[in-house]
Amino acid sequence: MRYVSLTALVACFSLLSTFYLYRAAVDSATSISPQGCALPRMYESYIAQPAFDQSWTSLAKRYSLWLYRELDHRGRQWDTGHVGGLPVLFIPGSAGSWRQVRSIASSAATQFYAAPGLVAHGMERLKPLDFYAVEFNEDLSAFHGPTLEAQTTYAARAIDYILSLYPPHTRIILMGHSMGGIVATALLASHSANISAIFTMSTPHTLPPARFDARVDKIYDLTRELLAQHTETDTPIVSLCGGATDMMIPSESCVLPPGKLRRTVFSCALEGAWTGVGHQEMVWCHQVRWRVARAALELGDVAVTTPEARQVVLDRWLRDGHALPPIEDVPVPEFTNVEVLPTEMSLVLRNPQGERTYFLPVSASRKFVLLVSQGAIPPVAPQQPLPLVASVFACAKDRSNCMQQHPTTLKLLPNPVAGRPFPVPGSGADESEGVVLFEGDVDEDAEWVGVRVERSTGNGWVVGGFVSAEPVVNRIGTLQLLLGKVSLAMPSTETFKTRWTFPNLISNALVVYRITPHRVDYDRPCDALFAPLLQHTSQPSETHYYPLLVPPNRRILLHTHASAPHVVSADAAPFGVEFSVYSSGASGCLAGFDMSIDWSATVGRWATRYFTVIPVWATGILAFILFRAWGVAEGGAAVPALEESISSFLGSPLRWLLVLSVAISIAPLPESYYLGNRGEPYFALIAPLLLLLSTGFVCATQYLLRALMWPLSKLSRAGRRRREDVSVHRSTVISMAFILLIIFLFVPWQVAFLGCWAIHLHNCASAQAHIKHFASIPDTVAIPLLRQDGEPTHQRQSSRAPAPLPAYIVNNHNHSMHILLLMTWLLPLAAPVLVVWVRTLAGAGLTTPFDGNHSVFSVAPFLVLVTYSSWMRAPLSQMQRFERTVFIRWSLVAVSAAALLLGSRKPYLVLDTATVALGLFVLVRVWGGIGAGRRFRQFRVDFLYSANPIVFVYPRSG
Secondary structure, rough: OHHHHHHHHHHHHHHHHHHHHHHHHHHHHHHOOOOOOOOOOEEEEEEOOOOOOOOOOOHHHHOEEEEEEOOOOOEEEEOOOOOEEEEEEEOOOOOHHHHHHEEEHHHHHHHHHEEEEEEEEOOHHHOOOOEEEEEEOOOOOOHHHHHHHHHHHHHHHHHHHHHHHHOOOOEEEEEEHHHHHHHHOHHHHHHHHHHHEEEOOOOOOOOOOOOOOOHHHHHHHHHHHHHHHOOOOOOEEEEEEEEOOOOOHHHHHOOOOOOOOOEEEEEEOOOOOOOOOHHHHOOOOHHHHHHHHHHHHHHHHHOOOOOHHHHHHHHHOOOOOOOOOOOOOOOOOOOOOOEEEOOOOOOOOOOOOOEEEEEEEOOOOOEEEEEEEEEEEEEEOOOOOOOOOOEEEEEEEOOOOOOOOOOEEEEEOOOOOOOOOOOOEEEEEEEEHOEEEEEEEEOOOOEEEEEEEEEEEOOOOOEEEEEOOEEEEEEOHHHHHHHHEEEOOOOOOOOEEEEEEEEEEEEOOOEEEEEEEEEEEOOOOOOOOOOOEEEEEEEOEEEEEEEEOOOOOOOEEEOOOOOOEEEOOOOOOEEEEEEEEEEEOOHHHHEEEEEEOOHHHHHHHHHHOOOOOOHHHHHHHHHHHHHHHHHHHHHHOOOOOOOOOOOOOOOOHHHHHHHHHHHHOOOOOOOOOOEEEEEEHHHHHHHHHHHHHHHHHHHHHHHHHHHHHHHHHHHHHOOOOOOOOOOOOHHHHHHHHHHHHHHOOOOOHHHHHHHEEEEEEHHHHHHHHHHHHHHHHOOOEEOOOOOOOOOOOOOEEEOOOOOOOHHHHHHHHHHHHHHHHHHHHHHHHHHHHHHHHHHHHHHHHOOOOOOOOHHHHHOHHHHHHHHHHHHOOOOOOOOOHHHOOOOHHHHHHHHHHHHHHHHHHHHHHHHHHHHHHHHHHHHHHHHHHHEEEEEOOOOOOOOOOOOOOOOOOOOOOO
């Protein structure tokens, strides 16, 4: 009873913990990086491309190609109806719809045309966009390598067909969402000269999202080599990432490998968006889609002919503020209406009017910051800016010899409303209210900084001054935050920028820090032009913005995607957290803040990155349990029942495995092994937690199987039939050969594996029913006697106890239960391809053969084992003589080792290793067991399949 209670306790712990992890993961999508996207509106229409038929590709029966056309509210087309613009091919992702093209295509049409057939002002030099979309029937390409290859082949031929409709030397733009981005980048191998640019949206470039098929890994390896070989390619590639809001893929895998014309842009850093974006929302979020459409439109400019010019266009419309825009030197004007500010005085202009130049004496720090609201510091400005323009100059002592001051940072910052959510749910941020940030290091020869404000009409504001060049360094460590929060005070001096650096804090996707700001007086409103805004930059492509004057119940969570499990970033540092606080100088509103680890968000990040570990490690645990069960049997004892094996594992073996998991966690293994943490000791406790969860699910699955077997056992007892022949029928061999032939030619082997599991479940239920029925027979029974000719004689009552149940029957049942539980946890590893096959049949039917997954060797061990265990009347597992030196059961240790060390990164290796281990078992012990079964024929006693409780059959001779 103690062991049973412990098993139930571990199962309950696992289920409750999983529920908490699920809630934490879902909450992290809305709390870590909230989404604020405006909903687009479009009037869609599609034109099929029947000319793209089998003469172009054999996949034309399976897939199709469509041309998008935008309509107005009256049903009129915006364009002329004829192709002749710039072609764009949209490639949907796994289970994605070709209709997802409508959002970006609609924005491109409404930007290019002011009215149906009327080109908008400023678009005269550009070309309209002709959006094509491939229909992949929502195939699950993320789970199946051959499906991904088929989509790449079809898209390549679609490019050839589309370009045949346009003048020679026309280049096409590719847009891919999710796995469609992988298809787009793979096309560089064959069509790099025909591709103008590639936009990928929420695409996992560096790590497959579903790692259950080795062929997907091979495609990623080939794509990685392709990108490495084409670092100087003429095709710009932009990767748009949604950040923590994307629950489909970890956004650290969205970062492109470094290259000359490659850019990774996080939506939270995208100027004008400043929001996390979900996986599906990436294609329709208005703040993103109109910029992608505008960038694609300007690639059609007749002046944009070189790769560098195309990259400039992409950087202009998809800016994240890390790279400086192209800045042209302007002649220094003659300063009029000049005002000289006293030393240590900052520039603060509310609602400036007219034109004026302000001179500030250079301070010792020599770092100058200028903030302009709703205006411009050329060439950066919000959309629809005020006429207000500011310029910065560095001047000598007499203020006559001036030159333009070049910035080190020039970008647009959001301007959240104090006390309101940011970004606003359902609408997002208002880019027109953005603030232009200028930062620059003044040369040593300059003694004055001049700020020229012109064309001001009494709206907006301008603030600026010198800030400290040195950051505020705090050396608190992660261990201190593990023990509790740390309070930090803002510097006493008024400043426009305060930079904080924490060199000892770990920077990883698995850790989320919480900032709790403290105001001086919560009852008094903060009269600041620009309320304190925290900017957290963890890598060049990732910046997050957080308003600090927020309600006390709103969490400010600092996170990163730079360093993460199984991912190595050249720009990522394992330690060091840095952020800056910008304000209009009224920092007195903010007294300081508390810093701590937000455990709910942190645990939610663990769940999204390690959810595949549970089935893999559960498989490894079961392989180890089966290894110990075989060891007991090889020692001469009976095979323990499944409950006893699991209960025994929950004792000393589990404790030693927990210790081992911690030890391996702190070993400096490469990122491809174990949990991918490279031996970081702060993450050492994740492994034992995952091990306990996996063990709990094994315990819970045992109860689930019992529940499934109960009705089957009832049906089995009701339908028992007599079976006395224990030999291998020729029909059995023929049936198995026929099944293997079907697998080889038509269906994937996962279909047969699912059938093997179902049959084995039924066999185990039947065996359990008959064993229980035999145990319920009373000591005094009526024994029917049969003569030699089969005629019954009289029955006589006997008080003699029935013959004991042969030990091998119970042993075989216990062994079969171990195998059943192992196969149950192999199902999640084999099921994804099975789901792909079913989905392909539902979407495309039998138009083309289902490529791959026809290896009969992958299912033959399970097929033989299930079939064999159903009729064998001998011990199911008998050691062979040569196993005295080499034990077959040690192959199960290899399964456990593969699950523990490689399963997190490559789950398919665990399935392959388990197949090999059971294949060795079938070859060595099953066929040996068949010989042993022949020796048991002399008894000719059928305990499991007789119609009567006990039937004695006398030999025919002797």
